[in-house]
Amino acid sequence: MLKVIKRNGNKVDFDSSKIKNAIIKAFKEVDKKITESAKLKAGLIAKEISNTYTEYLSVEAIQDMVEDKLLDTDRRDVAKAYIRYRCKRNVNREISKDLSKRYDNYISLVKGNNEEVIKENSNKDTRIIPTMRDYLAGFTCKEMAEKLLVPKEIIDAHNKGIIHFHDMDYSPGMPMTNCSLINLEDMLQNGTVISGTMIEKPHSFRTACTIATQIIAQVASSQYGGNTISLSHLAPFVDISRKKIKKKVKYEIGIASGNPELIDELTEKRLKEEIADGVQTIQYQLITISSTNGQSPFTSIFMYLGEVSDKQTKNDLAMIIEEVLRQRIKGVKNEKGAPITIAFPKLLYVLEEDNVHENSKYWYLTKLAAECSSKRLVPDYISEKKMRELKQNNCFPCMGKRKL
Known part of the structure; x- marks a missing residue:
C-alpha cells in the first residue's frame, strides 16, 4: 500500500478521499457545481496514483502528479484551478506557521527565555519594556529579511549555524548606519543640536563630559551597533576648567596675599576633583541610560596620548586616562552595594613610545592599565607601532569588539 510522507516527516497510509476532495473543489470552482463527471475523474486520478505507486511518496x-494528470485531460481550466487551490493552501500554511512563530517569539521574549535575543547583544536588557518593544519590531524586520531581502542560501547557512548574520532585525531592511566613530571634537568645539536645541561649546570639563554622554545617547538611538569616542577630544576642556578654577582660587584667597605656588596647588587639587566628577559622569551615564531602542550604548573609549601634540594638553589627557583607569579598577556597586565589573564602556589603551618603556614619561599609565586588566579584564591593548605598519602609518580608534 502506498505510504505518504507528510510535511512534518510522519508516514501515513495514502488516503484517496483527500485527493478526490481537492480535485472536486477545483471542478466546482470552474463549473460552479459538482457534477458526476467531476466525481468520476477525481476517483480515476486518485485510483491511478494509488495503484501505480507502492513506495513512499x-x-x-x-x-x-495530480496537476500533471489534470493537464493531460481536456479540462486544463480545472488544472489551473487546482494549481491556484494548491498555491492558496501553501500560502495559508505559511501564514499559519508564521503566526505561530511570531506568537512563540513574543511569549519567549516576555517570559525572558528567548535565548537568541538574549545572546545577540550584551547591551540590551530584554526585561525592560522599550527593549521588548524594539525586539517585537525587530521580529517583523527579521522576517522580511528572511523572506524577501537576504539570499536563501545565506539564511539557510545562518539557521544551520554555519554563519551568523548579526543584527538581522535591523541591518538588511532599515535605513540605519552601523557602528560610528563619534566626532566629539567637532560637536564640542563648534556646538551641536540635540532634539532641536542648540548646545554651545562647553565652558568646563565637567559640562563637556555631560554633553558627550548626551551625544552618545543620541547616536546610539539613531543606529545599530556600537560607537567609539576619543578622550583626546575632551582633553582641551581640562585647561578651560583649570583657568576658571584658578580665577576662583585667586578671588578666594586674595591675589595680593596669595602665594603663587599655593594657588597652583589648590587649582590642581580642585581640577583633579572635577576630572574625577566628569569621568564618573561618563561611566554612570553610559551604564544607566538607554537609547530610544531600549539598549545601553555600546561605547568604546579610545585612550591615545599620540593624538595630541601640545604638551599641556597631552599631560591633561594623561590625567583623564589615569582617572578612567582608577575608576574602572574601583568598579561600580550593584544593588547590594558590592563592587562589580561592568561591560561598558569598553576601554582601548594604545601602547606607544611614551608609555611602553619603564623609563618613558607615561609608563605609570601602562602599569595602571595592567593592574586594571588583572582586576577588570579591560582595557584592550592596541600597538601604535603595529597599527601604523598595517594601516598606512595611521593609528586611529576602532570598535572595542574589534581588537587590533
Whole structure:
C-alpha cells in the first residue's frame, strides 16, 4: 500500500478521499457545481496514483502528479484551478506557521527565555519594556529579511549555524548606519543640536563630559551597533576648567596675599576633583541610560596620548586616562552595594613610545592599565607601532569588539 510522507516527516497510509476532495473543489470552482463527471475523474486520478505507486511518496510529489494528470485531460481550466487551490493552501500554511512563530517569539521574549535575543547583544536588557518593544519590531524586520531581502542560501547557512548574520532585525531592511566613530571634537568645539536645541561649546570639563554622554545617547538611538569616542577630544576642556578654577582660587584667597605656588596647588587639587566628577559622569551615564531602542550604548573609549601634540594638553589627557583607569579598577556597586565589573564602556589603551618603556614619561599609565586588566579584564591593548605598519602609518580608534 502506498505510504505518504507528510510535511512534518510522519508516514501515513495514502488516503484517496483527500485527493478526490481537492480535485472536486477545483471542478466546482470552474463549473460552479459538482457534477458526476467531476466525481468520476477525481476517483480515476486518485485510483491511478494509488495503484501505480507502492513506495513512499511525499505530499508534494502526489500533488505534482495530480496537476500533471489534470493537464493531460481536456479540462486544463480545472488544472489551473487546482494549481491556484494548491498555491492558496501553501500560502495559508505559511501564514499559519508564521503566526505561530511570531506568537512563540513574543511569549519567549516576555517570559525572558528567548535565548537568541538574549545572546545577540550584551547591551540590551530584554526585561525592560522599550527593549521588548524594539525586539517585537525587530521580529517583523527579521522576517522580511528572511523572506524577501537576504539570499536563501545565506539564511539557510545562518539557521544551520554555519554563519551568523548579526543584527538581522535591523541591518538588511532599515535605513540605519552601523557602528560610528563619534566626532566629539567637532560637536564640542563648534556646538551641536540635540532634539532641536542648540548646545554651545562647553565652558568646563565637567559640562563637556555631560554633553558627550548626551551625544552618545543620541547616536546610539539613531543606529545599530556600537560607537567609539576619543578622550583626546575632551582633553582641551581640562585647561578651560583649570583657568576658571584658578580665577576662583585667586578671588578666594586674595591675589595680593596669595602665594603663587599655593594657588597652583589648590587649582590642581580642585581640577583633579572635577576630572574625577566628569569621568564618573561618563561611566554612570553610559551604564544607566538607554537609547530610544531600549539598549545601553555600546561605547568604546579610545585612550591615545599620540593624538595630541601640545604638551599641556597631552599631560591633561594623561590625567583623564589615569582617572578612567582608577575608576574602572574601583568598579561600580550593584544593588547590594558590592563592587562589580561592568561591560561598558569598553576601554582601548594604545601602547606607544611614551608609555611602553619603564623609563618613558607615561609608563605609570601602562602599569595602571595592567593592574586594571588583572582586576577588570579591560582595557584592550592596541600597538601604535603595529597599527601604523598595517594601516598606512595611521593609528586611529576602532570598535572595542574589534581588537587590533
